[in-house]
Amino acid sequence: MLAQTTDTSIASDHQQYWNVDVENFEEINTNLANVITEQQLQSLQQLAHQHHQADSEDSHHQIIIGLVQDKSKRTIIRQSISLLYPNLQTVLQCQNGDKIIIVEPNPNYNQLKILLPEHQVDGLLRFISKVHITKCGHYTIDVHELDKDQRRQLHHRISHLFGKFIESKTIAKVNKNDKTSKNCIIVRYKSRIRNRYYKDKDNNDNPLYLKFILRKRNVETLDAIHKIAKALGCHLSDFSYAGIKDCRAITYQQVTVKNVKPQQMINALQKIKSQEHIQYGNYQFIHTPIRLGQLKGNRFRILLRDIRLQDHDSSLIDIADLHSQIIQSMEEVKKQGFINYFGNQRFGKTISTVNSYDIGLAMLRRDEKMAVELILSTVDEDISDNATMQALKYYHTSGDLVSTLKKIPSYKSRVYLILKALHRYGQNIEGYRKALLNIPHNMRKIYIHSYCSLLWNRLVNYRIEKYGYNVVEGDLVLLGNVDNKPDSTDTDAINQDQLVKLVTKTDLALNKYNIYDVVLPLLGSKTIYPSNTSGSVYKDMLANDGINDSSFVNPMLNIKIKGAYRKILSVPKDVNFSLHILNCQHLHDDCHDCCSNILKNQTCNSRFHFKLEMTLNPGSYATVCLREITNNDAII
Structure with a gap:
């Protein structure tokens, strides 16, 4: 001091x-x-x-x-x-x-003082302090004594220190008296942010958000939104949604965007390539955006093609046996539910050995370089995106960032934004951190949630093997009727300390809880662990991976994961199912288009298809439910 x-x-x-x-x-x-x-x-x-x-x-x-x-x-x-x-x-x-x-x-002062005299550094930093409040104005730096390379260094330094909200540009300022000109650098609040600020001020009494229905297929939610944002010319942070949908399925979800009109959305759709994979409509103005965690559930319509009994060797199928087996499996799942595992979609299925949980673990270990390298070594299983695969292969062999950025599709938001940040800030400790900060905040959290989900799956296996389907002392149960609400992607939205309690001997004597009340924690900085052996096993898993509860708070990456709780069993609701006979020419991508015949007790060699409709709680996976129904691990 x-x-x-x-x-x-x-x-x-x-x-x-x-x-x-x-x-x-x-x-x-x-x-x-x-x-x-x-x-x-x-x-x-x-x-x-x-x-x-x-x-x-x-x-x-x-x-x-x-x-x-x-x-x-x-x-x-x-x-x-x-x-x-x-x-x-x-x-x-x-x-x-x-x-x-x-x-x-x-520390910024001396970095700027290398290129500018003190009075100009003072003025620049004072302007930047003011601009946080006023969001307007500009500051002029006299750089007529600096050469082109020095001006470039100054632009780079300003961008490096204040690039999130400040932009700079060199102009030739003309003297009105003698008509001579000298170079100046104009520093001001970024135009996109400035315009958004004034729109907010001018529209306090009008709805700011446009809600629409997004339909997509073979596109990740974030990639779809990145395409729309680029076509609109707005920022990713202007969009909000309640959750991430499956990449390969045909999905529908509500999305909100800030300060955009329906006609702009219609015009943007014409600019988006592969429009057959992304469509949207049903516009409505609202005052508040959709938030992560607001999802009440997911409705699924699923068609399983060409089903047969596992032990059936003949090409002839007994319809009565098949129908009886389906009814038996469905009644069991409707009544008893299924173990609420996280599906493979949670972990990022790729053709490489890298999964999302590997990236999340690297981030928790504060190894930003490893996290970035893992993301860049992950290639999507969708081979139709050949441009991205070829661009990444080129980068790994050449290390040429500039050429790779020209080759890679910009809508591949994670890879493109990471490479762009590495090019801007360099391949060093700061550059790797900036690269992770350059991808959307929700995506950074999803990587860590993926790791937490992997450990949860392992722990629920241990819990079922150790205690079966009985409630035991030291289990955690939810307080109140909250379903799977804390199992949203944004777990920070819920005060976890008020959601759970430990089961006591008195609770067991009163038969107060059943297995459908029992939860296991998704890890975080404020996680409450079971007081039985499940809790100690959880802590051992963390220790073996070299992390602890404090690892889930990382200010350098703006990460703060408090933790959440997930029921170990999930029960589907509003279930409808039927068995159909279809010919090959009648198969369509959407199960709405299926042609069906009335089933009779007969034996035939037709192809049979199973149609299922159900509603699951947020965070429960239809693929896991299907695995339970079909008793087939290959379903996921």
């Missing part, structure tokens, strides 16, 4: 020395003086003066402002210091559970 001494010469010259392009200096200084002590104010002046005179920041010098409970006062401290002392920065540090405000040298 900086010694609490006072330099009267610094204090007396404070306004003259620091009041460079600072409007309302007296008001800002007075506001700051009202929320910190006089001694702290003098220490700020001394630290700022010392840092200005030093060639590099001294990380050992800092001022501890302390705990400030009032949020408005914290805002005054942060904004005032950034305007009065641009070479300093405020940070929050956790000490004994409290967030302490600390002031220290701003």
Whole structure:
């Protein structure tokens, strides 16, 4: 901590020395003086003066402002210091559970001072502090003494430090008197973000969000939305949805997009290639967006083609036996349900050895380089996307980022965005972290959820083998009627501590719970474990992978997984099923188009197809249910 001494010469010259392009200096200084002590104010002046005179920041010098409970006062401290002392920065540090405000040298200051004089660095950083509040205006940097390479370095440095919300451009500024021109760099808030900000302000009383139905096939949800966003010219963060749908199935889901009109959506559809895989319509304006976790359930219509009994060797099929077996299997599943495993879709089925849970584990281990390399080594099973496969093969053999970016389809959002970030920030520790931050936040979380799902599947196997279908002491049960709501992708939306309790001996004596109430935790920083052996097995799994509960909070990747709970059994609802005789020419992709005949007790060599409709809770997998019905692991 900086010694609490006072330099009267610094204090007396404070306004003259620091009041460079600072409007309302007296008001800002007075506001700051009202929320910190006089001694702290003098220490700020001394630290700022010392840092200005030093060639590099001294990380050992800092001022501890302390705990400030009032949020408005914290805002005054942060904004005032950034305007009065641009070479300093405020940070929050956790000490004994409290967030302490600390002031220290701003590392960005010396990075900019290499290319610009101090007064221009001061002005630029003050402008950036203001633009967070005003979202408007610009700052002009005089660069007539810099050559082209130095200007390029400055653009790169500004983009590197503030590229998420600031853009810069070199222009030739003409002098009106002598008509001469000199180069300047204009720095301003990014136009796309600026326009979105003013749209929000102008539309407070009007619906901001357009809801529509998205139909897709052989396209991942995020890839489909990325295609639509690119065609519209808007950002991925403008879209929201309740969950991720299966890639290969024909799926329908509600999506909302911000500040877009129906005609724009119609025009965008004409720009999207392979329109047969992506369609949308049914537009409606609403005031609030759809959020992850709002899903109440999924309705499935499934057609299983060419079914037969497993032990039937003849080409002739006894319809009565087949029909009887189907009815028996369906009644068992309708009554008893099925083990609520996560299906293979959760783990990313690929032609390589990489799965989503491998990437999630690398992220939990803070190994960003490994996570990026695993993502780039994953090739989708869909061989129709030959361009992506060829581009990735080219990258792995040549290492040429620029050429790979030209070859790869931009709608392949994860791979494209990662390569783009590596090209921009470099293949180093910071570059790998920026690459992961460049993909959508929900996708980063999905990788970690995939790892959590793998461990959950392993634990439910142990739980069933150890205790069967009986409720035992130390099991976890849900409180209240929440179904599988915490099993959404966005587990942070639910306060997990209020959802579960441990089963006691008294609960068992009163026969208070049954197996359909029992849950197992999806791991996170606030997970409550079963108090029986299931809990210790879970912790051993984590330890073997080199992680613990704290691994699920990673501020560097903006990851905070609190945890969730999932029922070990799932029971389908509103189940309808039927057996059909179809000829090959009558088969269509959509089971709505199937032609069927009335079944009679007979033996024939026709092909039989099983049609099933059912509703499952959010997070339950139809493929897992089908595996239970057909007793066939190949179904998934």
